[in-house]
Amino acid sequence: IEDFNPDFYPKPTKPGRKDEDGVIPLQELRGGYLTKEQFTTLYTRCSRVLHTPDPFSNKQRINLNSKKDFRRVLRQLRKSQSQIIKLLTHHQFVVKDDETMYIAHTVGTDFTFHVAEFEEYEPRASC
Numbered sequence: 548i549e550d551f552n553p554d555f556y557p558k559p560t561k562p563g564r565k566d567e568d569g570v571i572p573l574q575e576l577r578g579g580y581l582t583k584e585q586f587t588t589l590y591t592r593c594s595r596v597l598h599t600p601d602p603f604s605n606k607q608r609i610n611l612n613s614k615k616d617f618r619r620v621l622r623q624l625r626k627s628q629s630q631i632i633k634l635l636t637h638h639q640f641v642v643k644d645d646e647t648m649y650i651a652h653t654v655g656t657d658f659t660f661h662v663a664e665f666e667e668y669e670p671r672a673s674c
Contacts, residue, residue: 551643552642552643554640554641554643555640555643556583556586556640557634557635557638557639557640557651558575558638558639558640559575559576559580559633559634559635559636559637560573560574560637560638560639560650561573561574561576561637562574562637573639573650579630580630580633580634581627581630581631581634585627585630589627592609592623593624595607595609596609596611596620635651635653636652636653637650637651637652637653638650638651638652639651646666646667647664647665647666648664648665648666649662649663649664649665650662650663650665
């Protein structure tokens, strides 16, 4: 994905304090969310459970042959769950070759998802 779109990974943010002009700046989060590196590891682990094994791979498949196996995998996923939620609750992203930035965030207890589109703005010169 990164070869196709270097900015594919969401940037977790939070709204800052509204300034005197009514602008609410975005602040980058400093941890607690699922990083791109952690995402890659999690994706690989999940693939080893969900996808058909690659017959040419030397990697061992994760088997769910018992409740104990299932509980172990579930515990690992629960650790990542809060990081995923923190990453996606309020984040910004861009689409390949697009100069538009998007802000996505959840609202309310039912986690309704909203997306806002932002384009670069150049103020007109005053006359």
